[in-house]
Amino acid sequence: KGRRNQRGKNRGCVLTEIHLNVTDLDLGYETKEELIFRYCSGSCDAAETTYDKILKNLTKKKKLVTDKVRQACCRPTAFDDDLSFLDDNLVYHILKKHSAKRCGCV
Amino acid sequence: EPVLTKGNNCLDAAKACNLNDTCKRFRSAYITPCTSSTSNEICNKRKCHKALRLFFDKVPPKHSYGMLFCSCRDVACTERRRQTIVPVCSYEDREKPNCLNLQEICKKNYICRSRLADFFTNCQPESRSVSSCLKENYADCLLAYSGLIGTVMTPNYIDSNSLSVAPWCDCSNSGNDREECLKFLNFFQDNICLKNAIQAFGNGTDVNVW
Numbered sequence: 001k002g003r004r005n006q007r008g009k010n011r012g013c014v015l016t017e018i019h020l021n022v023t024d025l026d027l028g029y030e031t032k033e034e035l036i037f038r039y040c041s042g043s044c045d046a047a048e049t050t051y052d053k054i055l056k057n058l059t060k061k062k063k064l065v066t067d068k069v070r071q072a073c074c075r076p077t078a079f080d081d082d083l084s085f086l087d088d089n090l091v092y093h094i095l096k097k098h099s100a101k102r103c104g105c106v
Numbered sequence: 107e108p109v110l111t112k113g114n115n116c117l118d119a120a121k122a123c124n125l126n127d128t129c130k131r132f133r134s135a136y137i138t139p140c141t142s143s144t145s146n147e148i149c150n151k152r153k154c155h156k157a158l159r160l161f162f163d164k165v166p167p168k169h170s171y172g173m174l175f176c177s178c179r180d181v182a183c184t185e186r187r188r189q190t191i192v193p194v195c196s197y198e199d200r201e202k203p204n205c206l207n208l209q210e211i212c213k214k215n216y217i218c219r220s221r222l223a224d225f226f227t228n229c230q231p232e233s234r235s236v237s238s239c240l241k242e243n244y245a246d247c248l249l250a251y252s253g254l255i256g257t258v259m260t261p262n263y264i265d266s267n268s269l270s271v272a273p274w275c276d277c278s279n280s281g282n283d284r285e286e287c288l289k290f291l292n293f294f295q296d297n298i299c300l301k302n303a304i305q306a307f308g309n310g311t312d313v314n315v316w
Binding site: 032 | 113117120121124125127130131133134137138140141185186189192
């Protein structure tokens with residue numbers, strides 16, 4: 001299941017979700033609670049802005065000194081609501097900005 | 107040794123809550139103020155209470171009652187159930203006031219006064235009725251009880267062995283009003299209507315209401 005990027009191009013960059021145990025996150029918590037983790041994945045190959053287009057063209061022509069110019073990446077543009085859970089020692093924890101809500105090529 | 111090791115109904119309810127966007131959001135919305143310590147206090151009790159009221163107002167009973175009224179067979183479960191409302195912030199206080207004094211404070215507040223009245227109406231025990239409730243309606247009793255959470259009369263389970271509940275008060279220093287005070291306190295602690303209502307929800311036996 002995933003949601004399409006609304007902006008037309010870069011249809012490959014989508015929100016995907018996976019059902020996990022909190023312990024699967026490897027953040028050091030001991031708990032039996034679970035969560036839905038949403039992440040952004042997919043290609044951002046179709047250049048989205050003129051800036052990206054220029055970078056691509058200049059890279060092709062080898063006009064840039066630095067060989068590694070960053071292309072647009074499929075990343076969260078907004079995060080999901082906070083997640084709270086009770087650990088095995090009866091202590092509450094809250095995770096912030098842990099899961100994506102919307103994705104975009106940025 | 108961790109207290110919570112095996113699975114239980116209260117854990118299942120917590121899992122279900124975090125898989126539901128509404129429940130997850132309003133749960134975090136009260137866990138945050140109820141666990142954030144301020145400069146000289148454990149938490150901001152007023153903000154914690156407000157967020158708890160919002161949780162029970164906005165989250166469908168399937169999820170909110172699922173965590174508050176889950177049925178338990180071991181301490182891991184009952185301890186988790188007791189922690190649902192974050193009692194260290196929302197419930198406990200440095201001193202235990204007299205229950206009649208607490209009732210007076212409650213009556214000065216519009217929300218508390220009306221919700222306490224609802225509780226006394228809808229959880230009135232009646233030994234001759236099948237349900238043990240005068241109103242014969244468990245859902246209304248549970249709604250009235252959960253409505254008190256987030257007021258000065260916030261109740262919670264008092265131990266891990268039973269379904270006995272009480273607000274944070276006792277009947278010491280009652281003077282001549284001792285009998286009246288005990289009557290008030292026992293309406294929480296020893297209420298067969300409320301206990302049956304909680305049990306029926308936990309066991310999923312009150313089918314016509316949900």
